[in-house]
Amino acid sequence: MSSPIYVAIDTPDLARAEELAKACKRHAGGLKLGLEFFNHNGRDGVMRVAEHGLPIFLDLKLHDIPNTVAKAIQSLNPLTPAIMTVHASGGRAMMEDAKAAAPTGTKVVGVTVLTSLDGDDLKAMGMKPDPSAAVERLAGQAKEAGLDGIVCSGQEVAVARKSWRDGFFVVPGIRPKSASVGDQKRVMTPGDALHAGASVLVIGRPVTGAEDPDMALREIAATL
Numbered sequence: 346m347s348s349p350i351y352v353a354i355d356t357p358d359l360a361r362a363e364e365l366a367k368a369c370k371r372h373a374g375g376l377k378l379g380l381e382f383f384n385h386n387g388r389d390g391v392m393r394v395a396e397h398g399l400p401i402f403l404d405l406k407l408h409d410i411p412n413t414v415a416k417a418i419q420s421l422n423p424l425t426p427a428i429m430t431v432h433a434s435g436g437r438a439m440m441e442d443a444k445a446a447a448p449t450g451t452k453v454v455g456v457t458v459l460t461s462l463d464g465d466d467l468k469a470m471g472m473k474p475d476p477s478a479a480v481e482r483l484a485g486q487a488k489e490a491g492l493d494g495i496v497c498s499g500q501e502v503a504v505a506r507k508s509w510r511d512g513f514f515v516v517p518g519i520r521p522k523s524a525s526v527g528d529q530k531r532v533m534t535p536g537d538a539l540h541a542g543a544s545v546l547v548i549g550r551p552v553t554g555a556e557d558p559d560m561a562l563r564e565i566a567a568t569l
């Protein structure tokens with residue numbers, strides 16, 4: 346069975362991204378490329394990394410009016426990422442149009458509450474200080490809009506999966522026990538997140554910052 350781990354290759358440097366793709370390709374289930382990479386390297390850069398053979402998660406977290414998001418997705422053609430993201434807070438119509446615009450076979454998932462935010466951050470934004478309630482609400486909207494799943498932290502995935510049994514749950518904010526948390530606030534260990542119901546674990550710095558990323562991946566895999 347292929348690994349549930351997608352390695353977040355957060356760099357604008359194409360050569361470094363390819364080096365990481367090569368290093369991770371034996372023990373990762375996929376590679377995640379985000380805005381930092383895409384803004385610098387565009388579709389051609391994504392194709393270069395995809396040539397290393399792993400499924401690509403294109404994490405652009407689109408958030409705009411429905412027409413603009415749909416056109417942005419169509420403009421990715423000919424890319425056919427395995428997974429891509431929009432913000433669930435963009436609303437139901439935006440999510441419906443995003444799914445309709447995506448290539449067949451690409452899973453479109455809605456980012457609920459960023460894992461770098463906690464209850465105090467939500468309160469400061471004028472929201473209820475309860476990430477779990479916000480995730481549940483946004484997950485419901487994503488499901489109704491026809492998305493394939495959501496992005497949430499490991500702390501909410503069990504509750505979200507209860508009302509979306511066949512949903513696809515992407516979980517970042519993953520930290521092996523000894524790893525530094527950095528800017529993440531809602532974190533969980535890889536084993537606990539998988540046990541709670543994650544479909545995919547997104548792991549960046551604990552792998553890419555290691556001297557030997559392949560060894561770091563294997564050590565994490567051994568805890569699953």
Ligand SMILES: O=c1ccn([C@@H]2O[C@H](COP(=O)(O)O)[C@@H](O)[C@H]2O)c(=O)[nH]1
Nearest residue numbers: 353355458459460517518547548549550
């Ligand atoms: O809520 C979210 C959504 C996306 N991410 C992305 O996942 C990785 C996490 O990287 P680490 O180095 O393991 O912290 C990163 O690319 C984020 O953009 C997230 O962390 N939280």
